[in-house]
Amino acid sequence: MLPISCPTTGNRVLASLDAVRIINHPDHIAAHVTCPACGGEHVRRTGRALHRARQDAALEVAVRRAETPVPA
Numbered sequence: 001m002l003p004i005s006c007p008t009t010g011n012r013v014l015a016s017l018d019a020v021r022i023i024n025h026p027d028h029i030a031a032h033v034t035c036p037a038c039g040g041e042h043v044r045r046t047g048r049a050l051h052r053a054r055q056d057a058a059l060e061v062a063v064r065r066a067e068t069p070v071p072a
């Protein structure tokens with residue numbers, strides 16, 4: 001069983017491993033899960049390149065915040 005968050009119902013549900021398909025892409029890995037709650041297919045992307053891109057984006061936001069003057 002794999003716990004997932006259903007974006008349709010907003011609930012955490014357990015999906016059977018039979019409902020999970022892992023697809024390798026050049027820059028990330030995608031887990032396609034057939035949702036037991038809503039019957040739809042939800043895609044979760046993961047992988048080192050995607051993780052690094054998210055970290056870079058978060059760092060950029062933090063630097064921008066740090067550069068913005070705050071009133072005393």
Ligand SMILES: [Zn+2]
Pocket residue numbers: 006007008009035036037038039040042
């Ligand atoms: Zn769902």
